[in-house]
Amino acid sequence: MPPPDPSDGDTSLMSSKEAPWPGDSDHVRLERAEILSDAWYTLRRYTFAQRRRDGAWQSAAREAYDRGNGVAILLYDRQKRSVVLTRQFRLPAYVNEGGDGMLIEATAGLVDDLDPKAAIIKEVEEETGYHVRDVSELFDIFMSPGAVTERLYFYLAEIEAGVRGSEGGGAADEGEDIERIEVDFDEALAMIDRGEIRDAKTIILLYHMRVKGIL
Ligand SMILES: Nc1nc2c(ncn2[C@@H]2O[C@H](COP(=O)(O)OP(=O)(O)O[C@H]3O[C@H](CO)[C@@H](O)[C@H](O)[C@@H]3O)[C@@H](O)[C@H]2O)c(=O)[nH]1
Numbered sequence: 001m002p003p004p005d006p007s008d009g010d011t012s013l014m015s016s017k018e019a020p021w022p023g024d025s026d027h028v029r030l031e032r033a034e035i036l037s038d039a040w041y042t043l044r045r046y047t048f049a050q051r052r053r054d055g056a057w058q059s060a061a062r063e064a065y066d067r068g069n070g071v072a073i074l075l076y077d078r079q080k081r082s083v084v085l086t087r088q089f090r091l092p093a094y095v096n097e098g099g100d101g102m103l104i105e106a107t108a109g110l111v112d113d114l115d116p117k118a119a120i121i122k123e124v125e126e127e128t129g130y131h132v133r134d135v136s137e138l139f140d141i142f143m144s145p146g147a148v149t150e151r152l153y154f155y156l157a158e159i160e161a162g163v164r165g166s167e168g169g170g171a172a173d174e175g176e177d178i179e180r181i182e183v184d185f186d187e188a189l190a191m192i193d194r195g196e197i198r199d200a201k202t203i204i205l206l207y208h209m210r211v212k213g214i215l
Pocket residue numbers: 040041069070071072108109110150152171174175176199201
């Protein structure tokens with residue numbers, strides 16, 4: 001069966017120009033992207049045809065939240081065998097479970113218009129005050145692929161004590177208020193076990209360090 005013809009439907013909401021829009025593949029044909037919300041970032045509903053493994057085409061619709069791509073980094077001090085993390089209020093976590101809404105996280109941010117490496121260097125400076133030049137690229141992964149388009153690029157960087165150029169703390173004019181914390185590496189791993197570190201990118205980075213024997 002051929003894929004459904006998008007011209008059958010109302011195409012007035014088609015926004016293939018702005019929406020991320022890869023070309024057709026042998027098993028997916030995007031038909032339209034409707035913006036549901038673009039107050040800050042963009043939530044779209046895509047309708048598409050998908051070929052099932054048995055060869056039949058079926059229509060589907062999925063919402064996808066587009067905040068662009070992101071970068072995350074674990075900063076560590078080899079001599080002190082410690083890691084530098086941040087603590088900040090996260091509204092989505094707060095509305096889910098109440099409490100204080102404070103999460104302990106590795107430094108991270110959105111790529112915006114920069115390339116990922118430049119973006120992470122800028123983010124480290126903004127959030128922690130550290131200047132880093134040599135960052136090691138690890139991998140880039142989807143953090144919530146059923147709902148969010150974001151690819152998150154992961155990095156590691158060694159810091160030397162005393163080379164902070166500023167206080168960090170985040171961009172106050174964007175409402176950020178970020179506390180920098182330095183934690184012994186074994187203690188950070190124990191904090192995952194105790195449920196005190198609950199942010200996925202942070203846990204991935206700490207376990208990566210552990211599995212690869214980096215600290
Ligand atoms: N006014 C306003 N500001 C917003 C809104 N949403 C985000 N911001 C602001 O946009 C900025 C985003 O900060 P970044 O440091 O660039 O991003 P992040 O929120 O730390 O994101 C990182 O962590 C996320 C969660 O793990 C990741 O999803 C993301 O990729 C990245 O790693 C912050 O100043 C935040 O307050 C909004 O709806 N309204």
